[in-house]
Amino acid sequence: MAAIKVHGFHASTATNMVLCCLNEKQVEYDFVLVDLLTGAHKKPQYLALNPFGVVPTIQDGDLTLFESRAIVRYLAQKFRGQGTDLLGSTLSEEALVYQWCEVEGQSFDPPVSTIVSQILLVPMRGGSTDEAAVEMSIEKLGKVLDIYEERLSKSKYLAGDFFSLADLQHLPHTHYLVNASGKGDLISSRKHVNAWWEDISSRPTWQKVAENMKFHRE
Structure with a gap:
C-alpha cells in the first residue's frame, strides 16, 4: 500500500x-x-x-x-x-522559489483561473460567459506574463536555471489556458514564456497527469 x-x-x-x-x-x-x-x-x-x-x-x-x-x-x-529537487540547493535559491510560488498564487492564478472558469466551466454549468470579466483578466494576465517574459529572458526557469516548485505550480491552469480556452496566444506570443511552457509541459511527470485532465466522464 x-x-x-x-x-x-x-x-x-x-x-x-x-x-x-x-x-x-x-x-x-x-x-x-x-x-x-x-x-x-x-x-x-x-x-x-x-x-x-x-x-x-x-x-x-x-x-x-x-x-x-x-x-x-x-x-x-x-x-x-x-x-527532483524542487526547492533549490541553497537558501538563496529556496527564497527565489518561494518568491515565484507566491507570484503564481497571488498574481498569475487569479486572472488565469477566471479566464478558464468563465470560458470552460460556466457554460458547462448552464451559465453564460462573462466576456467583460474575461477581457479584464486577459489584460491583467498579459501584464503578469510581460514580467515573466523579462524574467525568462535571463533564466531558463522562474527561480533560476533549475525546474522548481515555482514552475510546477503553473502547469495545471496553463494547460487549460493553452489547450482548451482558446487563449493560448497569451503564452505563444511571448518568445521566452512560450519556450518555458513547452519545456515544463513536456516533462513526463506532467504528461502522465495531463492525459487524465478532463471536465467530463468518458
Missing part, C-alpha cells in the same frame, strides 16, 4: 498540481476519486477530512492536509533527497 493517499478529481487543477509533485518526487500514492460531479466533496465523509469541501486532500500517516500549495511544499520538503 502506498504511504500517501490523495483524495481528488482528475479535472481539478489543484489536484493535478499535487499529483505532478508526487511524480516529480517519485513518491507512490493511492488516488481516491472525489467525484465533484455528484457532489461527493460536500458529503459528510469527505467533509470530515476537509471542512471546506474542496479537493485535494492528502493523508500521510496521521497527517491530513489540504490546500494544494501547502501540500506541494510539504512534499517537496519531506522528500527533499528523492526525485
Whole structure:
C-alpha cells in the first residue's frame, strides 16, 4: 500500500498540481476519486477530512492536509533527497522559489483561473460567459506574463536555471489556458514564456497527469 493517499478529481487543477509533485518526487500514492460531479466533496465523509469541501486532500500517516500549495511544499520538503529537487540547493535559491510560488498564487492564478472558469466551466454549468470579466483578466494576465517574459529572458526557469516548485505550480491552469480556452496566444506570443511552457509541459511527470485532465466522464 502506498504511504500517501490523495483524495481528488482528475479535472481539478489543484489536484493535478499535487499529483505532478508526487511524480516529480517519485513518491507512490493511492488516488481516491472525489467525484465533484455528484457532489461527493460536500458529503459528510469527505467533509470530515476537509471542512471546506474542496479537493485535494492528502493523508500521510496521521497527517491530513489540504490546500494544494501547502501540500506541494510539504512534499517537496519531506522528500527533499528523492526525485527532483524542487526547492533549490541553497537558501538563496529556496527564497527565489518561494518568491515565484507566491507570484503564481497571488498574481498569475487569479486572472488565469477566471479566464478558464468563465470560458470552460460556466457554460458547462448552464451559465453564460462573462466576456467583460474575461477581457479584464486577459489584460491583467498579459501584464503578469510581460514580467515573466523579462524574467525568462535571463533564466531558463522562474527561480533560476533549475525546474522548481515555482514552475510546477503553473502547469495545471496553463494547460487549460493553452489547450482548451482558446487563449493560448497569451503564452505563444511571448518568445521566452512560450519556450518555458513547452519545456515544463513536456516533462513526463506532467504528461502522465495531463492525459487524465478532463471536465467530463468518458
